[in-house]
Amino acid sequence: MRSMLNVGCLAVFLAAGCAARPVDWDLMGREAIYDRPLEEVWPSVRQYFVDAKLSFREAPDSPVLQTEWKEEFGGSKISGYWHRYLVLGKRETPTKSKLWIIRVTRSANKTLSAPGKELEWGASRNMGMDRRRMEDIRQGLVPAPGAPETLEGGLGLSMEDDEDRFAMPRGENAIVAESAHGTRDLTMEWRVFNAIAPGLEAKDGSPPRTSMQPVAKAPEAESAPAFTECGAPILGLKAQAKAGGVMLLGELHGTQEVPRFIAQSACQLTGVGTPVSVGLELPVENQARITTFLQSQGREEDWLKLMEAPFWRSPYPDGRGSEAVANMLEQLRQLRARGLDVVVFVYDHPKLTGQQREQALAATVLKEVEAGPARFHLVVSGNIHPRTAKGLPWDKQYQPMGRLLAARLKHVVALDVAYDSGSAWICAPDERSRKLDCGVKEAKGKDNGDRFFVHVWDSPNKDGYHGVFYVGRVTASAPAISKGLGRPGADDNSVFPSATDADAMASARR
DSSP states (O other): HHHHTTHHHEEEHHHHHTTTTTTGGTTSSSOESSSSSSHHHHHHHHHHHHTTOOOEEOTTTTEEEOOOETTTTOSOOOEEEEEEEEEEEEETTTTTEEEEEEEEEEEETTTTOOTTTTOOOOTTTTTTTHHHHHHHHHHHHSSSSSSSSOTTTTOOHHHHHHHHHHHHHOOOTTOOOOOOEEEEEEHHHHHHHHHHHHHHTTTTOOSSSOOOOOOOOTTTTTSOOSSSOOOSSSSSSSSOOOOTTEEEEOOOOOOOOHHHHHHHHHHHHHHHHHOOOEEEEEEEGGGHHHHHHHHHHHHHHHHHHHHSGGGGSSSSSSTTTTHHHHHHHHHHHHHHHBBOOOEEEEETTTTHHHHHHHHHHHHHHHHHHHHHSSEEEEEEEEETOOOOOSSTBBBTOOOOOOHHHTTTTOOOOEEEEESSEEEEEEEOOOOTTTTTTEEEEEOOOOOOOOSSSEEHHHHHTTTOEEEEEEEOOOOOOBBBBGGGTTSOOOTTTTOOOOOOOOHHHHHHTO
């Protein structure tokens, strides 16, 4: 296996890249060191991946293994991200050892692609096969070459190339190496350590100094999952997740990335023992319908019942009823189905306006927090509601939901969304027609890399935000109903009526 023979070089390259980014080391603060020789540790490492149902291949006579590709939230209607792990045993001293675990991520989109990847700067693996000749072959105008490699225009695919190509994930999320990156995953290293260290210590009669990896198991679940793929660890998230705490996320509606951030956060936190309640800015009338869906098997009839609510067919689709939000609910449903303790509550009161609405929002969220003092509450809304500072440009006495909650609760963190430029499905008043214009709009941001992270400042800013949550480059997500979710055969080019002038301003502020 050519890929396994070169695994040592790949590991050195990836580890060097990780060491050049000190922020990645904030995940756990230090490495997990085993007080055992590597020869004693490695069999338990292998068994961990067997028990976690992560199939793998091993390098012969070396403490190195590579797992097969695993889909993030496997089975969801949208995923697009696949992961595999490269695990290397390292000798710290003759009697101590450690692991390096490199997470390799691939995506069907170009988010992670290296700049200039699509350009051919010289001789390539096509070995002379230019794009025009390849197109002629596809149309049957030129016969395909019979030999595997020729300088005159052969396919340029060796046996080793074929092995790499056939190892790619396949199906509707087929990934053709469009984008990929690797990073050292300290969270995974500690997950393995916490799972196997007690057993290693028990072999010589020593009392275990660690306990098994905690998992937030739902009360009705018979058992907790051995392993759930939750995507690359979100930097800085775990430090803010306190029992009874509230993290208010001021989002940009209508993106694919914010719902994915929420699903990943819930997955990663429940996986390390923190039960999570996700609060969505959806009408409270939808609570029973959403709870029923989360407890369902996710069949077509379950989707139909969820999408029957008038909310999803709003004439003002401002992004809260997007395809990405619907699929986030599916991802959270899957977590519950696997036994993880995640619940969803909705808290919007759209019939109210102004200060009355803020008070109703705060009261609903407060009720949920008081009912679950051991839970962490992840609450997302438009970016006015989470503010903890008094006043808005048009009302100096205005008290947003965040301010009202901060006055009643001990742990409230308000984060504004940060993102790289891209697009979003946004509803905004049209200056000419003075009507609400909903659709894909350009979103301008600042590039801070491709990794999700949470960053809290030393003190709040003038709006009362304590920090930011970053979601990378954003991509617009259209209304779920226009994609046929819950209504097979729906027209993708649905036309939504415009709002009145007053409704436009009210909706724009949500």
